[in-house]
Amino acid sequence: DTAVSQTPKYLVTQMGNDKSIKCEQNLGHDTMYWYKQDSKKFLKIMFSYNNKELIINETVPNRFSPKSPDKAHLNLHINSLELGDSAVYFCASSQGFLLKRVVELFFGEGSRLTVL
């Protein structure tokens, strides 16, 4: 059973289209994230979300919006796709903090978006 799963794994689309990437976690975690990995492999956080709070990285265009139907899902919707949106998008989840330990994030396999 995959702990954090994303669909689709590959997505090729035209500029101007709207697309969504779905993410589900079965770990019972309370916080989910979206990361963008650019062509130089740099990973940058886009959003974090738990059932109380959505935190948006201020550099993320408002064409990107997270949607969470429930605690186990955090989907990423992108409007009016641009060439520069081509990247690998990773969903991740974690369970806050365990006593003294700062816990790791568990990542999905990534969704490679190509905008033509």
Add this chain to the structure above:
Amino acid sequence: AQKITQTQPGMFVQEKEAVTLDCTYDTSDPSYGLFWYKQPSSGEMIFLIYQGSYDQQNATEGRYSLNFQKARKSANLVISASQLGDSAMYFCAMRGKSGGGADGLTFGKGTHLIIQP
């Protein structure tokens, strides 16, 4: 703000040799965690090892160990007896406790490690 610096964009190492991947960090958070992730060519992000800022001992996980020097703000990853399957991108990351979990991980730019036979 948190910052992670990985100064080695790429490394070539002979199989069976030990490898040290450098990582320095900067944070104002008094409590934080440091992480290393491996990303093979298949693309998934694999968690390797964790070091807490208040941990007295350096973390170890099998062939991976973390050389944590708090005063120098460094958290280098050491891979002993490297194998061909260790060829991958390696990312150092950190997470502060003050963010309450919502701040996720801040990543370095990564080191591309290639193990040569």
